[in-house]
Amino acid sequence: MEIPYTTETRPDTGLYNAKLGVWLFLASEVMLFGSLFSSYILLRTGAPSWPHGRDLGLSVPLATINTMVLIGSSVTMVLAWASLKLKEFNKYRLYMGLTILAGFAFMGIKAYEYATKFEHGHFPKTNTFFAIYFTLTGLHGLHVLGGMIINGYFWGPGAKMWKTDPERFTNRIEVGGLYWHFVDLVWIFLFPTLYLL
Amino acid sequence: MSAHDDPESIRKEVKIYITVFLGLAVLTVLTVGVSYFHMPVALAILVALVIATFKSSLVAAVFMHLRAERKLIYWVLVLTVIFFIVLMAIPSISQWDQRMIR
Numbered sequence: 663m664e665i666p667y668t669t670e671t672r673p674d675t676g677l678y679n680a681k682l683g684v685w686l687f688l689a690s691e692v693m694l695f696g697s698l699f700s701s702y703i704l705l706r707t708g709a710p711s712w713p714h715g716r717d718l719g720l721s722v723p724l725a726t727i728n729t730m731v732l733i734g735s736s737v738t739m740v741l742a743w744a745s746l747k748l749k750e751f752n753k754y755r756l757y758m759g760l761t762i763l764a765g766f767a768f769m770g771i772k773a774y775e776y777a778t779k780f781e782h783g784h785f786p787k788t789n790t791f792f793a794i795y796f797t798l799t800g801l802h803g804l805h806v807l808g809g810m811i812i813n814g815y816f817w818g819p820g821a822k823m824w825k826t827d828p829e830r831f832t833n834r835i836e837v838g839g840l841y842w843h844f845v846d847l848v849w850i851f852l853f854p855t856l857y858l859l
Numbered sequence: 860m861s862a863h864d865d866p867e868s869i870r871k872e873v874k875i876y877i878t879v880f881l882g883l884a885v886l887t888v889l890t891v892g893v894s895y896f897h898m899p900v901a902l903a904i905l906v907a908l909v910i911a912t913f914k915s916s917l918v919a920a921v922f923m924h925l926r927a928e929r930k931l932i933y934w935v936l937v938l939t940v941i942f943f944i945v946l947m948a949i950p951s952i953s954q955w956d957q958r959m960i961r
Contacts, residue, residue, distance in 0.1 A: 676929040685932050689939040696946045704950040722891060729887050737880040740922045744876070747869045836924075843922045847915045853887075854907035858894035 669829040684837040688844050691805075695848050698801065702794050702855065713791055715857045719782055720795075721775060725857045728771050729849065732806075735764030736846045739813075739839045746832040751824055754835075758817045761842070765810035772803055795856055802852055805845045812838055879921045886914050 666672075667679040675682055706712050716722050742757035779785075779792070786796040816838055823831040890910045894903065920926045925936075 675931050677931065682931065682935075685935055689935055692939050692943055693946065696943050700946045700949050703947065704953065707950055707954070722894075726887060726891050730884060733880060733883045733887065736918060736922050737876055740876050741873065744869050744873050747864065748866055840923055843918050846922075847918050850914045850918070851911050854890055854894070854911055858890065859900075859904055859907055 669827075669833060678833055680833060680837045681840075684840050688840065691844060695798075695801070698794070698798055699851070699855070702798070705790050705794055709790060714859070715791075715795070718791060719779070719784070720857050721778075722857050724771055724775055725853055728768050729853050731764050731768050731771070732846045732849050735761045735768070736843050738764065739842045743832065743835045743839050746824075746828070746835055749828075754824075755817065755821070758813060758835075762810055762813050762817060765806055765813065768806055769803065769810075772799065772806075798852055798856065802845070802848055805848070809838075809842045809845055813842065875921060879917050883914055883917060886910055 665679075669678060671678055738757045738760040742754050742761060745751070745753035745757055784792050786793045816835060820834070821831070823834070890907055893906055893910075896903075898906065925932070
């Protein structure tokens with residue numbers, strides 16, 4: 663049996679199923695990250711004093727570069743989708759490849775940051791700030807990793823679908839992109855919250 | 860988006876994506892820059908949140924195609940926003956509680 667509404671729009675929703683599905687998933691993700699942001703507010707307002715991330719050795723320049731890397735990867739992701747819309751598969755491969763490389767760059771910088779923290783003896787157990795810092799950035803990092811795996815699949819073996827069902831494949835890249843942009847969006851809030859304020 | 864699938868409008872979209880990317884980069888530099896001004900904490904939080912909200916709205920509207928999306932998605936998001944606001948309000952609700960105990 664075929665999966666219904668992979669390309670044609672479902673009459674009652676006006677959408678192909680995957681798009682509504684991914685948006686509902688993202689709604690649940692908003693609540694997941696939201697609960698942790700809410701915890702951050704509770705911890706911060708409940709603490710007698712709260713440090714600036716940069717005073718504890720968090721690197722603002724590295725985090726700024728990482729912000730640019732993620733924003734850049736969002737653009738390449740949406741350009742990958744647009745290339746498929748224009749039926750330019752080679753460009754798709756290029757842009758999707760760049761998106762995955764940007765994921766590696768982000769995780770590499772993040773890993774370096776973590777390593778520096780550990781070298782200085784800063785662990786989640788060290789204090790409340792580092793507890794919420796590692797929880798939030800750790801969960802976000804797992805999301806980046808998940809996105810890289812999915813994008814890697816669509817760059818490699820999953821791209822075979824372009825030959826058999828190009829429209830469905832284009833939709834897959836669109837909803838994969840929705841997830842990737844969401845991960846970027848979370849970082850846009852994490853960056854000032856943990857590094858600048 | 861199906862109404863705008865012709866190559867011409869996709870090429871226009873691509874130009875918008877590049878412009879938005881440049882806008883996001885500038886706003887990132889801005890948010891880092893103002894954080895060195897040593898503003899009062901409340902003001903610094905307000906400015907950072909305003910910039911972050913603006914940036915994320917750009918990402919959602921343009922990259923996630925919310926500019927032209929079906930109504931059902933908007934309703935899902937309206938519900939999400941309502942629950943998100945409740946979630947953010949929980950810490951202050953807990954403080955009312957403490958005041959009442961005192």
